[in-house]
Amino acid sequence: xxxxxxxxxxxxxxxxxxxxxxxxxxxxxxxxxxxxxxxxxxxxxxxxxxxxxxxxxxxxxxxxxxxxxxxxxxxxxxxxxxxxxxxxxxxxx
Numbered sequence: 001x002x003x004x005x006x007x008x009x010x011x012x013x014x015x016x017x018x019x020x021x022x023x024x025x026x027x028x029x030x031x032x033x034x035x036x037x038x039x040x041x042x043x044x045x046x047x048x049x050x051x052x053x054x055x056x057x058x059x060x061x062x063x064x065x066x067x068x069x070x071x072x073x074x075x076x077x078x079x080x081x082x083x084x085x086x087x088x089x090x091x092x093x
Contacts, residue, residue, distance in 0.1 A: 003042040
């Protein structure tokens with residue numbers, strides 16, 4: 001699973017730039033600034049990361065079902081979690 005970090009705690013601003021981020025995501029370890037917000041390609045996430053984060057009460061979990069994307073919001077960051085081809089091929093546990 002690939003992760004893109006968007007460093008803001010403003011949901012409205014995140015919503016405004018979300019499609020721009022998805023159209024031209026940063027590469028791994030690359031930082032972009034979109035409308036004054038730093039967007040970072042955070043690389044791959046371990047398979048169990050989403051489950052651990054979902055259990056924390058301070059984490060908001062959002063889903064974009066159409067593209068099978070999970071968005072985590074905690075503190076001053078939104079994490080856009082995008083499944084990769086390997087994730088879809090992995091057997092369910």
